[in-house]
Amino acid sequence: MPRKEPRAEPPTTPDGRYIVVDGRLWRRSNPALGPRQRALLVEVLMRARREVGRALRAGDAAAERGARERVHRAKVALGERGPPWWTDGAPDFNRHLVAGTPYAAWFASLTR
Known part of the structure; x- marks a missing residue:
């Protein structure tokens, strides 16, 4: 199987508040978070995203709602x-x- 090229990092605004993906601004994580705290929250976020996928594949609307709420809380x-x-x-x-x-x-x- 061919290896995927590594993704280029998206540009970050000069003030460090956003990244730009497909012409849209997306808020970056709070830089005041410590590395351990940020890593833990990213782990929680990714777990919740996987749960969304499982719920969608299973057609379980209640599980999907719960997983999406966990995604939201992690992002907040x-x-x-x-x-x-x-x-x-x-x-x-x-x-x-x-x-x-x-x-x-x-x-x-x-x-340019």
Whole structure:
């Protein structure tokens, strides 16, 4: 079986708040989390994502809802959802298309 090429890291905004995937901003994890705490939360997140897949394959709507709730809670704990982890009052552009945000010029400069 051929080996997959390693994925390139997505670009990170200059302020470190977001990554850009397919032209959309996605909030990064809170950098104040310690490495152990972050690793534990990522483990919980990935376990919950696998549970979503199992529930979908089994057609178990109740299990899917529970697993999706665990995914959500892990993402909130990581700082990827819920209130922004920064404290300077800057708006949150999570899930916005980068072209409609203050990051548009920066992102356009990456592809020139």
